[in-house]
Amino acid sequence: DAKTTQPNSMESNEEEPVHLPCNHSTISGTDYIHWYRQLPSQGPEYVIHGLTSNVNNRMASLAIAEDRKSSTLILHRATLRDAAVYYCILRDGPGYNQGGKLIFGQGTELSVKP
Amino acid sequence: DAGVTQSPTHLIKTRGQQVTLRCSPKSGHDTVSWYQQALGQGPQFIFQYYEEEERQRGNFPDRFSGHQFPNYSSELNVNALLLGDSALYLCASSSLHRDWSYEQYFGPGTRLTVT
Numbered sequence: 001d002a003k004t005t006q007p008n009s010m011e012s013n014e015e016e017p018v019h020l021p022c023n024h025s026t027i028s029g030t031d032y033i034h035w036y037r038q039l040p041s042q043g044p045e046y047v048i049h050g051l052t053s054n055v056n057n058r059m060a061s062l063a064i065a066e067d068r069k070s071s072t073l074i075l076h077r078a079t080l081r082d083a084a085v086y087y088c089i090l091r092d093g094p095g096y097n098q099g100g101k102l103i104f105g106q107g108t109e110l111s112v113k114p
Numbered sequence: 115d116a117g118v119t120q121s122p123t124h125l126i127k128t129r130g131q132q133v134t135l136r137c138s139p140k141s142g143h144d145t146v147s148w149y150q151q152a153l154g155q156g157p158q159f160i161f162q163y164y165e166e167e168e169r170q171r172g173n174f175p176d177r178f179s180g181h182q183f184p185n186y187s188s189e190l191n192v193n194a195l196l197l198g199d200s201a202l203y204l205c206a207s208s209s210l211h212r213d214w215s216y217e218q219y220f221g222p223g224t225r226l227t228v229t
Binding site: 049 | 118147155156157159172218219220223
């Protein structure tokens with residue numbers, strides 16, 4: 001299983017952008033980059049995913065390096081509710097024989113200051 | 115839509131006992147995965163069920179077993195409990211065929227304490 005590396009913790013101020021980095025130097029051509037986050041006392045929730053191109057959704061943006069060996073999750077305006085552990089995960093692409101387990105690392109604990 | 119539900123929310127057991135945890139997937143989902151999350155760690159994959167069969171399994175001993183019912187709900191059974199089995203047990207549901215991105219929806223978890 002491909003491995004990801006993230007900083008253990010980061011701090012942000014409320015209403016400022018946050019850039020959460022992830023290194024995945026052993027990524028394979030079929031691996032999708034997924035981000036999940038886990039708020040305190042809750043199960044993880046899906047944030048965003050991508051393959052090669054940058055992606056945007058209502059929660060965040062995902063910037064993927066051209067060589068795909070790293071990516072950055074961008075929260076455009078952090079709120080107190082965004083304080084959580086953010087996990088960067090590599091998964092095989094679509095297809096019946098893929099799409100199974102998620103391999104979580106330690107994640108990045110994001111704290112947001114008012 | 116109730117989302118993924120799990121029961122019970124908390125459980126205290128004694129070493130050597132057996133425990134059964136339950137999960138109901140999100141409406142429209144046919145696949146259930148189970149994860150174990152020790153304090154301060156990321157979730158670890160236990161196994162996944164689809165069409166009432168174990169489809170994938172992580173690095174967990176045979177003491178951990180599961181079942182999926184025709185209505186797609188699932189149970190996780192752990193036999194001969196050890197102190198190290200104390201953790202948050204998470205259930206996640208997804209749809210193998212409908213949702214190509216295989217986004218998994220997680221329940222709130224069951225907190226198991228083994229004394």
